[in-house]
Amino acid sequence: METRLQQVFQILRWCGAAMIMAAAGTFLVQSWDQVGDVNRYLALLATTLLLPALAYVCGIRWREGRSARVLMMTLLALVPIHAGVLGGFVLSQFGEVTSAIAPVAQWVAPSRTVAVLLVAGAGVALVPLIWASFRVLARPHARLLTAASASSHALLLVPDRSPLAATLTVVPIVGAAAWIALRMKPRTLEAKLAVCSIAAPAAVIAARQLLFYEVSNLFWGAIFAVSALALFVLGKQHEDVAAERIATIPALVALALLLEPVGKWAGFDLSSYWLTYGLASAVPLLAFAWQSARSRVFFVRVAVVLNATTAMLTLLVDPRPWAALQAIAVGLGMLSYGWISGRKGSLYSGIGLAAFGFVLEVVHAIDVFEPSGWLALAASGFGLVALTAWAEHRSRAAKLSHPATEGLPQ
Numbered sequence: 001m002e003t004r005l006q007q008v009f010q011i012l013r014w015c016g017a018a019m020i021m022a023a024a025g026t027f028l029v030q031s032w033d034q035v036g037d038v039n040r041y042l043a044l045l046a047t048t049l050l051l052p053a054l055a056y057v058c059g060i061r062w063r064e065g066r067s068a069r070v071l072m073m074t075l076l077a078l079v080p081i082h083a084g085v086l087g088g089f090v091l092s093q094f095g096e097v098t099s100a101i102a103p104v105a106q107w108v109a110p111s112r113t114v115a116v117l118l119v120a121g122a123g124v125a126l127v128p129l130i131w132a133s134f135r136v137l138a139r140p141h142a143r144l145l146t147a148a149s150a151s152s153h154a155l156l157l158v159p160d161r162s163p164l165a166a167t168l169t170v171v172p173i174v175g176a177a178a179w180i181a182l183r184m185k186p187r188t189l190e191a192k193l194a195v196c197s198i199a200a201p202a203a204v205i206a207a208r209q210l211l212f213y214e215v216s217n218l219f220w221g222a223i224f225a226v227s228a229l230a231l232f233v234l235g236k237q238h239e240d241v242a243a244e245r246i247a248t249i250p251a252l253v254a255l256a257l258l259l260e261p262v263g264k265w266a267g268f269d270l271s272s273y274w275l276t277y278g279l280a281s282a283v284p285l286l287a288f289a290w291q292s293a294r295s296r297v298f299f300v301r302v303a304v305v306l307n308a309t310t311a312m313l314t315l316l317v318d319p320r321p322w323a324a325l326q327a328i329a330v331g332l333g334m335l336s337y338g339w340i341s342g343r344k345g346s347l348y349s350g351i352g353l354a355a356f357g358f359v360l361e362v363v364h365a366i367d368v369f370e371p372s373g374w375l376a377l378a379a380s381g382f383g384l385v386a387l388t389a390w391a392e393h394r395s396r397a398a399k400l401s402h403p404a405t406e407g408l409p410q
Helices: 004-029 037-061 065-094 112-137 139-157 163-184 189-212 217-237 241-246 248-266 270-291 296-317 321-341 344-367 371-401
Strands: none
Touching: 037 065, 037 112, 065 112, 065 139, 065 189, 112 139, 112 189, 139 163, 139 189, 163 189, 163 217, 189 217, 217 241, 217 248, 217 270, 241 248, 248 270, 248 296, 270 296, 270 321, 296 321, 321 344
């Protein structure tokens, strides 16, 4: 166990790192009109280059590895600030600058040549330091982490501040960080922070978009979807059932937000949107169920209840063939499950839901002489019979390939 003195040293190390981060953060919003934006950034770059030098003294000369690791983690935390500032320089020459941004948050390069030289010079200086930091924090994966970090921070340079561009940059960054986390399976604090540094540019892009630029439902949907995936992955890794199941909430919110532009494009009314949402919700829920044995029943149950609810509400408010067929399908599924498992609640609920949808479908086919009613009902009947025959054939083939072993000596 650490002694009290060692704990004090650790606190002091982290306080020093926080002070360095706060000092670097002031470069993003402090107005130094008499100095100029380029000189301000060069001062930030020079300050950052002092960190590995001090880490070398602490780790090599004084044999104090903990302080060296804290300094290298601080360096990684400063890289998104550099990328954000450089992104401002690139935007000032290659993009469209909006007057809504306060002058203290704007970084303007004198010319396109200067903007390109700043990006190139910073890359030459920082990329080797990023690699050195990962060598200290997660040595076996230093090359992979360096490539991922350079790529994710490069997306901060995109001179487009539209919601679509923000979405298309946040999603791959978080996806890369999640993939690396699954591949590395970091155990130590240093390794975990190294992986988190890959996702840091996504946080900068999201904050920048929320504070200064336009956001859309697509952007919010991507944020909620990423949050749901992160919750589920973390819950699965740490065997936390609660975290896995809580991921259902942001997943369903993300789906609602992502379907909104689709509904507008397709001209959906409220009932069609509600039914589409019910069907689409089964995709992430069943995907979660497929990946989690501990919460499989929970996710399947939520998908069934949500689809049954959307179909029933639509049938009560605005009866239509689609809703009736959805109610029949969900009801038959519940009926089959209840019959096989012996659960009377599922059995009777399935019978009631399927019967209700069937009656309304027949009534619609009688009242409205259009293919939408009777043709859909007939096609569903053919499909159900064919599906049953296929399932029975598969079941018989499985029994033949795995003959019963009853009565054989043990």
